[in-house]
Amino acid sequence: MSAGPAPRTAERMRHAVGFHDSMADLMSQLAPLVRDCLLRGETVALSLAPPTLSALHDRLGDELGGERCARDAITVLAHPDGPQGSCGQSLAVRRTRELEALTADGPVTVIGEHDSHFDGPDGRFWTDLDAAIHVAMAHLPIRMVCFYPRYPLHGVVLDGARRLHPLLWEGGDLHPNPGHRPVREMLAEIPAPAPALLGAPHHAMDLGAEQLVDVRTLVERVLRERECPAERLDDAVLAINEVATNAVEHGRGPARLELWAEPQGCVAEVHDRGDLDDPLRGLVAPEPGQARGWGLWVARQACDYLRVWLDEAGTHVRIHVTV
Amino acid sequence: MPRTIEDLDLVGHTCMVPVSDEHAWEATAAYISRGLTRGEQVVYFEDATADRLLERLADDRVPVDSAISGGQFLIVPTEATRAVTTGPLDGVEPAMTHVIGESREQGWPGVRIIGEAARGRIPQGLNSLVAYEQVCDEVLRDNPTARLLCLYDRRRFDEGALDALRSVHGSELTGPPAYDDGLLRVTRPAPSMLRLAGEIDHSNRSVLRGMLDGALEDTLRSVDVPVDVTLDLASLRFLDVAGAVEVIRGAQQFPGTQRVLLRGPRSRVQRALQRCGAGAVEQLVVEPSTPAAGSGR
Numbered sequence: 104m105s106a107g108p109a110p111r112t113a114e115r116m117r118h119a120v121g122f123h124d125s126m127a128d129l130m131s132q133l134a135p136l137v138r139d140c141l142l143r144g145e146t147v148a149l150s151l152a153p154p155t156l157s158a159l160h161d162r163l164g165d166e167l168g169g170e171r172c173a174r175d176a177i178t179v180l181a182h183p184d185g186p187q188g189s190c191g192q193s194l195a196v197r198r199t200r201e202l203e204a205l206t207a208d209g210p211v212t213v214i215g216e217h218d219s220h221f222d223g224p225d226g227r228f229w230t231d232l233d234a235a236i237h238v239a240m241a242h243l244p245i246r247m248v249c250f251y252p253r254y255p256l257h258g259v260v261l262d263g264a265r266r267l268h269p270l271l272w273e274g275g276d277l278h279p280n281p282g283h284r285p286v287r288e289m290l291a292e293i294p295a296p297a298p299a300l301l302g303a304p305h306h307a308m309d310l311g312a313e314q315l316v317d318v319r320t321l322v323e324r325v326l327r328e329r330e331c332p333a334e335r336l337d338d339a340v341l342a343i344n345e346v347a348t349n350a351v352e353h354g355r356g357p358a359r360l361e362l363w364a365e366p367q368g369c370v371a372e373v374h375d376r377g378d379l380d381d382p383l384r385g386l387v388a389p390e391p392g393q394a395r396g397w398g399l400w401v402a403r404q405a406c407d408y409l410r411v412w413l414d415e416a417g418t419h420v421r422i423h424v425t426v
Numbered sequence: 427m428p429r430t431i432e433d434l435d436l437v438g439h440t441c442m443v444p445v446s447d448e449h450a451w452e453a454t455a456a457y458i459s460r461g462l463t464r465g466e467q468v469v470y471f472e473d474a475t476a477d478r479l480l481e482r483l484a485d486d487r488v489p490v491d492s493a494i495s496g497g498q499f500l501i502v503p504t505e506a507t508r509a510v511t512t513g514p515l516d517g518v519e520p521a522m523t524h525v526i527g528e529s530r531e532q533g534w535p536g537v538r539i540i541g542e543a544a545r546g547r548i549p550q551g552l553n554s555l556v557a558y559e560q561v562c563d564e565v566l567r568d569n570p571t572a573r574l575l576c577l578y579d580r581r582r583f584d585e586g587a588l589d590a591l592r593s594v595h596g597s598e599l600t601g602p603p604a605y606d607d608g609l610l611r612v613t614r615p616a617p618s619m620l621r622l623a624g625e626i627d628h629s630n631r632s633v634l635r636g637m638l639d640g641a642l643e644d645t646l647r648s649v650d651v652p653v654d655v656t657l658d659l660a661s662l663r664f665l666d667v668a669g670a671v672e673v674i675r676g677a678q679q680f681p682g683t684q685r686v687l688l689r690g691p692r693s694r695v696q697r698a699l700q701r702c703g704a705g706a707v708e709q710l711v712v713e714p715s716t717p718a719a720g721s722g723r
Binding site: 312313315316319333334337338340341344345348351352391392393394397398401402404405 | 609625627628629664666667668670671674675678693694697698701702703706707
């Protein structure tokens, strides 16, 4: 069955999962999907592991021959190096910005693939990423197909993939996914992962409304010492102040800031004893003039890495600033 | 007790006890600006404070480049300031007399002196500081075209010490009513203008909302031709996200025919406003800072 044209009237994301048994199986699903899009003149964005990308290019080269123009419609979304690439929420924010630009001229088909290099200790990176994508990209006119192996190393990868996608890619077409569950219900079962522990912080302070100015002064001093460019410094001060403000304003019990000064920037963590029910807050742009809901959205936009996670001790946020 | 004044032009030997750093810089910049406008010479004794002063003068759009190159505005370097302030007391009278005499010889109709000169005497104790001010007071009585404004930080002196210092000044400068919490200072330089200096965050954000509501109410009650409301943001160093949203939502409440003019916001403040969607609000107009004011910040 043909994939069918992505309807020009589509205004919201269609988010699907496809499964494969092997590279050959993956290629047998992937190549026709991409080829049909290109032959229809549609833009395709690929977030694939390098071997898959290489195999796909070879296959399309054979199938499309001299149709270089068609292949120019492919955009490769590279997996970023550094901390951003290991944080599903942060990667979703970056991908959303990239796809907002790509979809300015019309709907786009986006194809992603599980890559075990980013599993982390337990595979929850993928659950975090899919959940964040589902929330952050809901407004985009995209058809997104995420391919997963049927037998990944970590069972949680498969559990998340089966339940987080409302649609299934099977037989070359989209179908409703009977296993789909609401994203926040899923996150209650498979919480967003905590990042790897860092050593003892270089700076730490209890937070109250009167300490916010001290937080800003500290961040500014540390980043100025590292010759941080002005705009990045402004964004970092804004983002870290927002996260600290959230903890003071909404968190329960004492809030605390910890900061690590690194050679290339800094890492800030804010902890409070609140029980924020939604680690994906701040992934959707508030409406213009909306009174609330801006803080975490702006903080996520203003830095490359912002991860929220919850545990029995409360709510935690980590921000990386790279100069 | 000295008489209390508000007009900087009346200053002879005057003290001031600012309520915040922003208040101190506001008064210093106004004193210097007024002197330059009147054609007087201004001598500022700096103590690693010249950059901060020049930043505030730029915020206030006070042109100083030609005054500095033409000798009207002298900035005494930190080392020279400390040499005067830590030296023996009997060196103060000749030093001050020399500054005033030299200014007169160069043809300036008056000279205004200000800066951090008294700070060096603080470690020597209150009596030494009072004695120093007494000498200054005597010199100024003999030289009526010279003016000296001394600022005393409330955090460093108790009321008894401040009274002792007031007693050796001819007058005390007080400012018009203002909101000042030490982090944010708000003044009203004109009926439809608010000047914000310092930082707005969670600790003082409600003040911003109150001010915007007040400005809106004044506007709606105005029976004359509606005037635009100006928020002078040149000295606002930080605006948090909720503060930016307050400004945006406040502006949206104004009638479509009126504008809320944001004057000279620094890049950090402008960035916060942009990230919160200020660009889409018809009533908001940003008047960029001048090139001089924008440099180095």
